[in-house]
Amino acid sequence: MVRYWGGKLVSVIISLFVLATATFFLMKAIPGDPFTSEKAVPPEVKAKLMAFYGLDKPIWEQYLIYLKKLIHLDLGTSMKSQYQTVSSIITDSFGYSLRLGIFAIIVSVIVGVGLGVVAAMYHRKAIDGIAMVIAVLGVSIPNFVLASMTQYLFGYKLQWFQVAGLNGPFDYVLPVLALAALPIAYIARLTRSTMLEVLNAEYIKTAKAKGLKRSVTIVRHALRNGILPVVTYVGPMTANILTGSVVVERIFGIPGLGKYFVDSVSNRDYTLIMGITLFYAVILMLARLLTDLLYGLVDPRIGLRSRKGASS
Amino acid sequence: MRKTWLSILALLLVTGVLLAGCGTKNASGPGIFNMNLSSDPPSLDPALAQDSVSFVVLTGLYEGLTRKDAEGNTIPGVAEKWDISGDKKTYTFHLRHDAKWSNGDPVTAHDFEYAWKRVLDPNLNPASPYAYQLYYIKNAQNYNMAADNPDHISDPNQVGVKALDDYTLQVELENPTPYFLSITSFWTLFPVHQSAKSNPAWASKAETMITNGAFKMASWKHGNAIDLVPNENYYAKGEVKLKKVHFYMVNNASTEMMMFHTGQLSFAGFPTGEIPAEQIGKLKEINKDELHIQPTAGTYYYAFNLTKQPFDNLNIRKALTMAIDRQLIVDKVTKGGQVPAYGFVPPSIQGDGQMFREQYPDTGLLSEDIAQAKQLLAQGLKEEGLASFPPVTLTINDGAGHKQVAEALADMWRKNLGIEVQIQTQEWKVFLQNRTSLNYDIARAGWSADYNDPMTFIDMYTSTSGNNDLGFKNPQYDALVKQAYASSDQQQRMQLMDQAEQILVKDNMAILPVYYYSGVYMVQQNVQGLEMDYQGQIDFTRASVQ
Numbered sequence: 046m047v048r049y050w051g052g053k054l055v056s057v058i059i060s061l062f063v064l065a066t067a068t069f070f071l072m073k074a075i076p077g078d079p080f081t082s083e084k085a086v087p088p089e090v091k092a093k094l095m096a097f098y099g100l101d102k103p104i105w106e107q108y109l110i111y112l113k114k115l116i117h118l119d120l121g122t123s124m125k126s127q128y129q130t131v132s133s134i135i136t137d138s139f140g141y142s143l144r145l146g147i148f149a150i151i152v153s154v155i156v157g158v159g160l161g162v163v164a165a166m167y168h169r170k171a172i173d174g175i176a177m178v179i180a181v182l183g184v185s186i187p188n189f190v191l192a193s194m195t196q197y198l199f200g201y202k203l204q205w206f207q208v209a210g211l212n213g214p215f216d217y218v219l220p221v222l223a224l225a226a227l228p229i230a231y232i233a234r235l236t237r238s239t240m241l242e243v244l245n246a247e248y249i250k251t252a253k254a255k256g257l258k259r260s261v262t263i264v265r266h267a268l269r270n271g272i273l274p275v276v277t278y279v280g281p282m283t284a285n286i287l288t289g290s291v292v293v294e295r296i297f298g299i300p301g302l303g304k305y306f307v308d309s310v311s312n313r314d315y316t317l318i319m320g321i322t323l324f325y326a327v328i329l330m331l332a333r334l335l336t337d338l339l340y341g342l343v344d345p346r347i348g349l350r351s352r353k354g355a356s357s
Numbered sequence: 358m359r360k361t362w363l364s365i366l367a368l369l370l371v372t373g374v375l376l377a378g379c380g381t382k383n384a385s386g387p388g389i390f391n392m393n394l395s396s397d398p399p400s401l402d403p404a405l406a407q408d409s410v411s412f413v414v415l416t417g418l419y420e421g422l423t424r425k426d427a428e429g430n431t432i433p434g435v436a437e438k439w440d441i442s443g444d445k446k447t448y449t450f451h452l453r454h455d456a457k458w459s460n461g462d463p464v465t466a467h468d469f470e471y472a473w474k475r476v477l478d479p480n481l482n483p484a485s486p487y488a489y490q491l492y493y494i495k496n497a498q499n500y501n502m503a504a505d506n507p508d509h510i511s512d513p514n515q516v517g518v519k520a521l522d523d524y525t526l527q528v529e530l531e532n533p534t535p536y537f538l539s540i541t542s543f544w545t546l547f548p549v550h551q552s553a554k555s556n557p558a559w560a561s562k563a564e565t566m567i568t569n570g571a572f573k574m575a576s577w578k579h580g581n582a583i584d585l586v587p588n589e590n591y592y593a594k595g596e597v598k599l600k601k602v603h604f605y606m607v608n609n610a611s612t613e614m615m616m617f618h619t620g621q622l623s624f625a626g627f628p629t630g631e632i633p634a635e636q637i638g639k640l641k642e643i644n645k646d647e648l649h650i651q652p653t654a655g656t657y658y659y660a661f662n663l664t665k666q667p668f669d670n671l672n673i674r675k676a677l678t679m680a681i682d683r684q685l686i687v688d689k690v691t692k693g694g695q696v697p698a699y700g701f702v703p704p705s706i707q708g709d710g711q712m713f714r715e716q717y718p719d720t721g722l723l724s725e726d727i728a729q730a731k732q733l734l735a736q737g738l739k740e741e742g743l744a745s746f747p748p749v750t751l752t753i754n755d756g757a758g759h760k761q762v763a764e765a766l767a768d769m770w771r772k773n774l775g776i777e778v779q780i781q782t783q784e785w786k787v788f789l790q791n792r793t794s795l796n797y798d799i800a801r802a803g804w805s806a807d808y809n810d811p812m813t814f815i816d817m818y819t820s821t822s823g824n825n826d827l828g829f830k831n832p833q834y835d836a837l838v839k840q841a842y843a844s845s846d847q848q849q850r851m852q853l854m855d856q857a858e859q860i861l862v863k864d865n866m867a868i869l870p871v872y873y874y875s876g877v878y879m880v881q882q883n884v885q886g887l888e889m890d891y892q893g894q895i896d897f898t899r900a901s902v903q
Binding site: 075076077078080081082083084085086087088089090092093094097098125126127128129133134137138141193196200201207208209210295296297298300304305311313 | 399402407482485501502504560581605606608611612615619784789790807
């Protein structure tokens with residue numbers, strides 16, 4: 046157990062170090078700097094700004110200074126938004142992404158599993174067909190199309206919801222829908238196919254023979270096994286939803302982290318680029334760890350020890 | 358089953374807590390002006406601000422010595438009157454006694470002296486990008502530029518700005534600068550409260566911002582929203598009718614339009630937002646009472662790389678410039694009320710008693726003539742010893758509409774001159790770097806006024822200008838600009854600048870003017886008293902919303 050987590054920790058640190066290094070040098074390789082603009086800043090002023098942000102030093106020195114700060118968990122201040130620390134930008138904006146993301150995850154799991162179970166229970170009946178049509182639509186419509194369409198229809202035409210912003214609880218409906226559509230579809234199909242398998246298993250027949258109610262059989266016996274692949278999917282899905290909502294955030298005017306990530310690159314806001322990249326990396330790694338943990342919880346047969354080295 | 362209920366209960370609790378953190382709905386209604394900024398203002402410190410988003414917010418928060426009325430005339434702001442010396446080099450501003458900061462402190466001449474010297478301070482960190490707006494002041498440049506400057510002045514007291522008493526500010530200039538009063542309403546010259554001395558990060562939070570304008574900041578949720586409320590200490594608070602100004606930060610043109618149509622926004626479009634070009638035609642029909650189009654004192658043009666074949670040849674440059682139909686481009690491609698440009702200084706810039714372009718029309722600078730263009734091209738190619746037109750790249754940056762304009766131009770050249778140019782789109786900063794280092798053949802360019810005088814355009818193409826991305830070096834041009842700087846006679850200055858523009862466009866065709874910018878914006882009909890100046894900068898301080 047200790048060795049397992051120790052190994053995990055070491056591999057996380059190594060990955061973060063490699064990522065930080067690669068991002069740092071790639072980012073510096075892009076032409077331009079934070080201070081280029083249509084109206085050229087006078088060279089003296091630019092030299093002063095470069096010196097203030099430590100960009101006048103050789104690139105190796107900048108790199109070492111950055112690493113040193115990073116070890117002390119200091120992500121620096123933004124070069125574009127004056128006097129704002131990178132960590133405050135990340136905490137502020139990630140708050141929005143996180144709230145949105147959690148709703149989207151909850152909705153995807155509940156609706157996805159629900160649809161899947163119902164489809165499996167009524168296999169080859171009308172309900173199954175409808176559920177699977179929804180699933181196919183969810184998989185094939187990209188989230189930005191869905192976002193624009195629902196925004197136009199429900200926000201602009203029918204005016205049921207605000208077009209943009211996250212000011213009240215109802216403002217979450219459209220963006221959550223756009224974010225959850227794909228995972229819902231995926232989870233529904235996953236659940237349906239495993240449930241179909243499980244429902245034919247011997248122990249379900251036994252449960253039925255014992256005279257258990259159908260709902261009890263499904264919830265207590267079938268679902269527990271049927272949900273296992275879903276759990277595998279939830280980890281990467283969490284990371285995807287939390288990090289990949291850039292377009293949806295932009296359409297609905299949500300000040301989430303994705304917006305800052307895109308803007309930081311076009312602004313060459315070096316400290317912010319580094320900060321957000323590393324933050325995303327940490328999220329991804331946490332999501333993987335979470336999956337491992339959940340796996341063990343749902344299926345006790347999968348011990349942590351036996352998975353040692355299976356993933357990094 | 359109990360477990361299931363417990364987990365459902367837990368889920369509901371989580372949802373409740375999350376929703377509780379979501380805040381309240383922002384109402385639109387009488388007295389509330391809603392506007393979109395597209396992004397978070399990078400800085401609301403007048404010394405450091407340099408972009409239109411920050412400027413819009415600063416206009417509400419601060420007031421300089423002077424203000425501008427709807428016609429672009431200078432009107433009193435914090436200064437109620439001023440005297441100008443006979444040689445036009447000393448300005449004495451008399452400040453009103455009832456001007457107050459949002460915390461109740463009086464706004465004094467010392468605050469202006471402090472703010473201006475702070476902008477010029479060579480040790481201000483980060484340095485002020487717009488410090489050169491104060492270089493008109495005596496010794497300001499030599500005080501501000503410390504590195505590699507043998508004439509550096511380290512004593513701030515030698516800078517020509519001095520508070521004679523609490524309400525008298527004396528400003529000495531290097532040269533008689535007829536447009537200096539237009540500069541005193543520029544954002545960089547706004548006063549700064551002296552509490553900035555002890556807290557360098559004062560301008561990044563609503564709580565620490567002490568301002569002297571019509572509004573003060575109620576809240577600043579970075580990246581999300583800014584709320585301004587009237588400043589009860591403002592001397593003219595009776596003129597302020599809005600109860601609240603709410604800024605959204607939505608960076609998506611179609612979302613912004615929908616927010617306007619559903620009433621969430623009172624104002625959309627230029628200068629901080631965008632009306633999609635493809636919608637303008639339809640809006641002109643359906644929303645003609647809300648849609649406004651006005652010139653914005655900017656010029657859209659292409660830069661020739663004068664240091665590289667084939668555009669080191671005058672006749673080839675002339676040929677390309679003459680062989681396009683500008684009217685067709687503004688009518689069919691940009692569609693936003695732009696005006697075809699045949700010169701560099703746009704029509705909304707003031708001259709001597711009248712508009713500069715009225716006195717010196719741009720029609721004499723270049724004409725569109727395909728037959729002559731063909732001839733000039735053939736002649737130019739012969740001069741260069743070229744058998745045919747070499748492969749040439751037209752470089753543009755990504756962003757709204759540039760590609761369409763470039764394609765229209767390429768098409769016109771193909772049809773009219775039988776030449777091919779390749780269009781290359783580059784990311785903004787990559788593009789700028791390439792243009793600055795003269796790593797291009799033809800590149801898109803745009804310039805807008807910093808102040809209301811042709812000089813804001815003309816002096817960017819002197820040999821030493823940091824914005825000269827053409828490789829244009831002309832001693833005669835430099836001399837004319839220098840003469841105009843030193844002159845206090847408006848008529849003579851305009852003449853000199855006209856001559857300079859003729860050298861740049863008519864004689865050398867160093868640039869290819871396409872159109873003069875316009876700003877397209879939409880205002881709800883219940884909004885009154887909104888002012889847009891010659892640049893299209895919005896002033897909402899005296900607006901009202903029914």
